[in-house]
Structure formats: structure tokens, C-alpha cells
Amino acid sequence: MNVLEATDIVQVFRDGETATTVLRGVSASVTAGELVALVGPSGSGKSTFLSIAGTLLTPTAGSLRIAGRAALGLHERAVSEMRNRHLGFVFQFHHLLEDFTAFENVVMPIHGARVRVDAAWRARAQALLARVGLTDRMSYRASKLSGGQKQRVAVARALIMKPELVLADEPTGNLDRASSDHVMELLRELSREEGTAFLISTHDASIAQGCDRILAMQDGQLLDPNPADSSVSASVAVRSPHV
Amino acid sequence: MVFEIKLAVRYLAASRLQTGLLVAGVAVGVLVFTFIAALMNGLGVRLTDDITGSVAHVTLEPESRTPRSFMAPGRGRALFAVQPGNDEVAVIRTYRAALQVARRMPGVRVVVPEVLGNATLARGAKALAIVVTGVQAEQADAIAPLGRSMIHGRLDLGVGDVLVGASLADDLAVAVGDRLILRAARARVGPGADVVVTVRGVFRLGIQAVDQRVIYLEIGAARKLFDLASGVSKLELKIDDVWQARALSDRLGRATGLKASSWLDGNARLQEGLRAQASTGAMIKAFSLLTIAIGVASTLFLSVMRRRSEIGILRSFGIGRAAIVRAFVLQGALIGALGSLAGIALGFGFAHALLALSTRATGTPAIPIDPAQGEYFRAIVLAMIASGLAAVLPAWSAANTDPLQAIQS
Numbered sequence: 001m002n003v004l005e006a007t008d009i010v011q012v013f014r015d016g017e018t019a020t021t022v023l024r025g026v027s028a029s030v031t032a033g034e035l036v037a038l039v040g041p042s043g044s045g046k047s048t049f050l051s052i053a054g055t056l057l058t059p060t061a062g063s064l065r066i067a068g069r070a071a072l073g074l075h076e077r078a079v080s081e082m083r084n085r086h087l088g089f090v091f092q093f094h095h096l097l098e099d100f101t102a103f104e105n106v107v108m109p110i111h112g113a114r115v116r117v118d119a120a121w122r123a124r125a126q127a128l129l130a131r132v133g134l135t136d137r138m139s140y141r142a143s144k145l146s147g148g149q150k151q152r153v154a155v156a157r158a159l160i161m162k163p164e165l166v167l168a169d170e171p172t173g174n175l176d177r178a179s180s181d182h183v184m185e186l187l188r189e190l191s192r193e194e195g196t197a198f199l200i201s202t203h204d205a206s207i208a209q210g211c212d213r214i215l216a217m218q219d220g221q222l223l224d225p226n227p228a229d230s231s232v233s234a235s236v237a238v239r240s241p242h243v
Numbered sequence: 244m245v246f247e248i249k250l251a252v253r254y255l256a257a258s259r260l261q262t263g264l265l266v267a268g269v270a271v272g273v274l275v276f277t278f279i280a281a282l283m284n285g286l287g288v289r290l291t292d293d294i295t296g297s298v299a300h301v302t303l304e305p306e307s308r309t310p311r312s313f314m315a316p317g318r319g320r321a322l323f324a325v326q327p328g329n330d331e332v333a334v335i336r337t338y339r340a341a342l343q344v345a346r347r348m349p350g351v352r353v354v355v356p357e358v359l360g361n362a363t364l365a366r367g368a369k370a371l372a373i374v375v376t377g378v379q380a381e382q383a384d385a386i387a388p389l390g391r392s393m394i395h396g397r398l399d400l401g402v403g404d405v406l407v408g409a410s411l412a413d414d415l416a417v418a419v420g421d422r423l424i425l426r427a428a429r430a431r432v433g434p435g436a437d438v439v440v441t442v443r444g445v446f447r448l449g450i451q452a453v454d455q456r457v458i459y460l461e462i463g464a465a466r467k468l469f470d471l472a473s474g475v476s477k478l479e480l481k482i483d484d485v486w487q488a489r490a491l492s493d494r495l496g497r498a499t500g501l502k503a504s505s506w507l508d509g510n511a512r513l514q515e516g517l518r519a520q521a522s523t524g525a526m527i528k529a530f531s532l533l534t535i536a537i538g539v540a541s542t543l544f545l546s547v548m549r550r551r552s553e554i555g556i557l558r559s560f561g562i563g564r565a566a567i568v569r570a571f572v573l574q575g576a577l578i579g580a581l582g583s584l585a586g587i588a589l590g591f592g593f594a595h596a597l598l599a600l601s602t603r604a605t606g607t608p609a610i611p612i613d614p615a616q617g618e619y620f621r622a623i624v625l626a627m628i629a630s631g632l633a634a635v636l637p638a639w640s641a642a643n644t645d646p647l648q649a650i651q652s
Contacts, residue, residue, distance in 0.1 A: 051647050054559070056559060056646050056647040056650075057647050076564075077563060080558075080561040080562075080563055081561060083559060083560060083561050084560055084561025085561075088560075089556075089559055089560065091556075091650055093552075093650075095552055095553070095555075095556040095650060097553050097556075097557075098257075098553075099253050099254065099256070099257035100253060108557070108560065108562075109560040109561060111246035111562060111566070112557075112560050112561030112562045112563070112566075113561065157560075161560075
């Protein structure tokens with residue numbers, strides 16, 4: 001089952017008279033439990049595509065289905081509900097609420113579902129925090145955690161609602177090598193354990209190589225994954241780690 | 244709602260200094276509000292008490308009659324007429340019925356029958372025109388507070404006794420125990436026209452016209468002086484709520500058929516003054532609330548700016564606009580609640596301290612502040628509403644945060 005189906009996505013940004021086309025008919029899909037890397041040079045449209053896939057940005061044209069449901073043209077409340085129930089986000093910057101504890105940050109999306117944080121939810125949050133190795137940091141304020149710990153809290157938060165798809169935009173971009181590897185290993189394991197698909201935008205070739213599939217973008221288009229001319233595929237900008 | 248409360252409390256607690264300053268700002272605004280209320284209301288009460296304390300709240304009198312005249316038939320020439328003022332003294336002859344009606348009227352505290360008339364008070368060669376007020380001895384203190392205004396002698400109206408105003412006593416150079424000659428202005432000439440009276444007390448009400456021209460006499464003696472077989476000149480009333488005087492006066496006028504007037508009729512300027520004072524107070528209070536609102540709004544706007552990325556991330560995982568609005572409006576309301584509680588405590592304490600510091604040796608305060616009239620409950624409610632409303636704009640701005648822009652920034 002496809003948890004993400006994007007068809008002919010076009011995104012044009014207008015600034016007065018100037019129009020910039022960022023995505024030129026991108027079509028992509030992600031199946032349940034799949035770990036997909038989205039690679040490409042800066043400005044290729046990766047983040048824009050991820051924002052559209054996360055319903056944070058409405059495309060100029062195209063269609064989008066999340067977990068089998070049409071995701072465009074919905075009322076704002078329905079979009080919020082879709083994000084809450086079916087999607088998780090991990091950003092380059094963790095975006096934790098600094099004044100809340102690690103545990104409180106993880107349960108935050110549950111409030112968005114307008115349900116009570118009962119014992120079952122608390123147990124899940126604790127299990128996720130334990131899974132990302134933060135059992136002893138649950139009651140720490142986010143502001144007291146290290147960068148790697150914060151990003152692991154963000155991963156647990158992205159998974160709390162058992163989403164079908166987690167969109168990760170450069171999730172290890174601010175981390176050192178060891179923390180980066182740790183986080184990626186976690187994503188791979190959690191993908192298997194939770195059955196959650198991950199679409200990970202990255203510049204890091206080693207991260208991309210560790211995924212089930214790679215989508216390469218250039219100039220607002222997805223490159224053919226099986227090109228007749230193999231040199232085209234080879235030219236996709238998957239940079240060396242941390243260059 | 245639990246989440247919104249938690250978010251609001253956590254955001255406020257996170258910026259303790261900012262929240263503390265904001266609460267202090269609201270507290271000062273509420274302090275100004277309650278202080279002005281206590282001062283203006285206290286001043287209003289004192290002015291009203293000063294005036295209504297010494298006069299009747301409602302007066303019932305006989306209708307003034309048109310002087311009699313006899314006209315020649317046809318040509319309209321007056322054959323005989325009595326000029327105004329020369330007619331017989333207006334008297335309520337059957338006053339007991341009106342007295343009962345007035346006493347039974349709800350809101351009436353006391354009804355005092357009085358006999359009034361002009362007379363001359365003489366000592367030796369000096370004679371002064373005065374006004375005689377004849378009252379029952381036990382009601383001498385019922386309208387004007389003669390008891391606490393006595394500066395010499397005592398409040399005792401036996402037959403042949405008089406109470407005189409301090410200025411009048413000075414003018415005639417009389418003291419308690421001195422004897423004076425009293426003569427009604429319309430007395431018949433001849434033996435028995437002069438009445439010898441003894442000064443039993445000297446009072447100072449603080450109203451020059453009364454202190455200089457009025458004497459009090461026992462009502463029976465007054466009737467005899469003015470040659471009235473029965474009846475009274477007027478009924479004077481004290482009522483529970485002085486601001487109901489006009490309505491009560493109208494009802495009493497209809498019920499008794501007498502001419503009824505209230506203390507308000509003769510004190511239009513006081514009413515204007517009190518209204519102007521209330522308007523000024525209301526404006527100052529409104530400005531203090533406006534200051535609170537501006538302070539809360541500006542600080543919350545800064546908070547929204549600072550937390551834009553957090554709000555964006557909350558929105559990204561499905562926290563709705565309404566929840567964000569509620570969280571920020573709650574912050575405003577909480578600041579309003581904390582600030583107003585601190586403000587009324589400060590206001591109450593400040594008003595009491597000022598009252599204590601300004602109280603003279605006589606026991607009366609130089610500053611007419613009344614701490615009980617600080618409108619504390621109203622201050623709390625209005626400050627919370629002002630703070631809550633002031634938070635709406637920042638809250639709306641927060642709710643409209645574009646999650647993508649906020650996250651990318």
C-alpha cells in the first residue's frame with residue numbers, strides 16, 4: 001500500500017512579476033514501512049517536495065494522496081487532522097518546545113488529536129523514549145539536552161501517533177558523525193518495528209546508501225531511477241558525508 | 244483545554260522576569276483603578292453626607308395658595324387683593340394622616356413635624372430677625388445632627404428653652420442660661436406678644452445660614468408663639484437612600500396631596516459636580532485599563548515573535564488555530580488575574596495607609612478616601628477582560644503562523 005502518492009506536482013513561487021518554478025511535475029510514491037532517501041543538490045527542490053508531502057505547503061498543480069486519502073483541497077481542520085494522524089516530522093533543527101520536558105514534548109502531538117493523554121499513551125511515550133535511549137532523560141527539560149538527544153526526542157515525537165509516514169528533512173544535518181549514525185540506525189530500526197515509512201531528505205551519501213530506495217532530484221525534477229545511460233544516474237549529486 | 248492551560252502556564256513560567264514585570268504593570272494599573280475609585284467614591288459620599296446629613300431628604304408642605312382678590316365685574320379692575328407674603332401662614336391642619344402615610348412608606352426612616360415662622364430675638368437693645376423651628380423635643384436631632392453639633396450646653400428642649408446657632412449667639416453675645424425675648428413677626432401688638440426664652444444650648448452645624456439665623460423651640464411653644472391652634476408648617480423626612488429622594492418625594496406627593504420636594508431639587512450643582520467627578524474618575528479608570536491592555540498586548544506580541552517556530556511546530560502536528568488562540572488568550576487572562584489580585588491588595592493597603600496618615604486629631608480624614616469603595620471586584624473583572632481582550636490580537640497572530648515559514652525560519 002502506498003502511504004504517499006504524489007502525481008505531477010508543480011510548485012511555482014511568485015514574487016511580484018517574478019515566478020520561480022521549483023518543482024516541475026514531480027511524481028513519487030512511498031510504500032508502507034519503506035525507508036526512502038531523497039537526495040539532490042541544494043535548490044533542487046527536496047525541501048519543497050517534503051513540505052508538500054507533509055501538507056505544509058499547497059502545490060501549484062498536481063495531486064497528493066496520504067495513506068490512501070486525497071490530501072489537497074481539504075479544509076484546514078481536515079489537513080491538521082491528516083498531519084496529526086498520518087504524518088510525522090523530523091526537521092534538521094529539532095524544534096522541541098524548550099520549556100517542556102522530553103516526555104512532554106513527545107506527547108505533544110496527542111493533544112493535537114484532542115484525546116486525553118491516558119496511561120496507554122504515556123506508556124507508549126515512555127517506550128519510545130526508552131527506544132531512543134533516553135529513559136533517564138524523560139523528565140529533563142528540552143533546553144537541558146544535547147543536540148543528539150534533542151533530535152532523538154524529535155524522532156520519538158514524530159512516531160508517537162503511529163503515523164504511516166515520517167518526513168525527515170536533513171534529520172542529521174546538525175549532528176556530529178556518531179550522533180548522526182545513531183539517529184539513522186534508530187530510524188531504520190523504528191521503521192521496521194513500527195512499520196512506518198520514512199522519506200528522508202539528505203545530502204549525506206552514507207545515509208542515502210542505508211535506505212531501501214533513493215529518489216534523486218535535480219532542477220525540480222526526479223531523475224529516472226533506471227536510466228538507459230547509467231552516467232546520468234551516476235551524476236546525481238549524492239555528496240560525500242559531511243563535505 | 245488542559246493542554247492550552249498547561250501551555251499558557253508553562254510559557255508564563257518560562258519567562259519569569261517578563262511575566263513578573265507584566266503582572267506588576269497590571270497590578271499598578273489596578274492599583275490606580277481602585278485608588279481612584281476609593282477616592283472618588285469616598286469624596287462623593289462625604290460631599291453627599293455633608294449636605295444630606297443636615298437637611299431633610301424629603302419635605303412635605305401645603306401647596307402655596309394664590310392670594311385672594313375680588314374683581315369688579317366686567318372691566319377687570321381689582322377691588323381688593325392680598326399681596327403674596329401677606330397671606331396667613333401656610334399650615335397643614337390635618338397633618339396626622341399625612342404623617343401616618345409618610346411613616347408607612349417603605350424607605351422612610353423618620354418623619355418630623357415642624358412649625359416654622361419668622362420672629363425677632365432680642366437681648367437688651369439688640370434685636371435680630373430669625374427663623375424659629377419648632378420640633379418635638381425628642382426629634383430635635385432627627386433632621387440636623389444637633390446632638391453632635393452642640394458646642395455649649397445640651398440638646399434639651401423644655402418649655403421656654405431654645406437652642407441657638409453659634410453665630411447668632413455671638414451676634415447677641417449670649418451664652419447658655421441667658422434669657423432672651425422672642426417675638427413672632429406677625430404677633431399682635433400688646434401684652435403677651437413677647438415670650439421670654441432661656442438658651443439651653445449653642446450649636447454649630449457648619450451651615451452659615453442656619454448657625455446665624457435659626458433657633459430651635461419646642462413645637463408646642465412654637466405653636467403658641469405663632470398663634471396656631473393645631474397643625475404644622477411642614478413634615479420633614481429622612482430616608483434610607485438619599486438618591487431615591489426624588490422618586491420617594493413623587494410618591495409621597497401623590498399619596499398625601501401635599502407639595503413634596505426632595506433635597507436634590509435644591510442641589511442641582513452638587514449633582515452636576517458629582518456627575519463630573521464620576522466622569523473624571525471613569526476616564527482615569529478607563530485609561531488605567533487601556534494601559535493594562537497595551538502592556539499585555541505588546542508583551543504577548545513579543546512572546547509570539549519569540550516562539551514563532553514553536554508555534555509552527557505545534558501547528559505542524561495538528562494543534563489547531565483555536566487551541567493556539569486559547570493558549571495565548573489564557574496567558575493574557577492569567578496575567579490579568581495575577582496582576583489584578585496583586586493590584587487590589589496594593590490598592591486596599593494603599594487606601595488604608597493613606598486614610599490612616601491623613602486622619603486628623605478630630606478623627607476625620609483630610610483626604611476623603613474610602614477603602615471600602617475601591618470597586619475591587621469590578622477592577623478584577625475589568626482587568627481580566629482587558630488583559631484577555633488585549634491578548635486576542637497576539638493570539639490571532641500566533642494562530643495564523645504559517646508552520647512551514649516558522650519551521651524554516
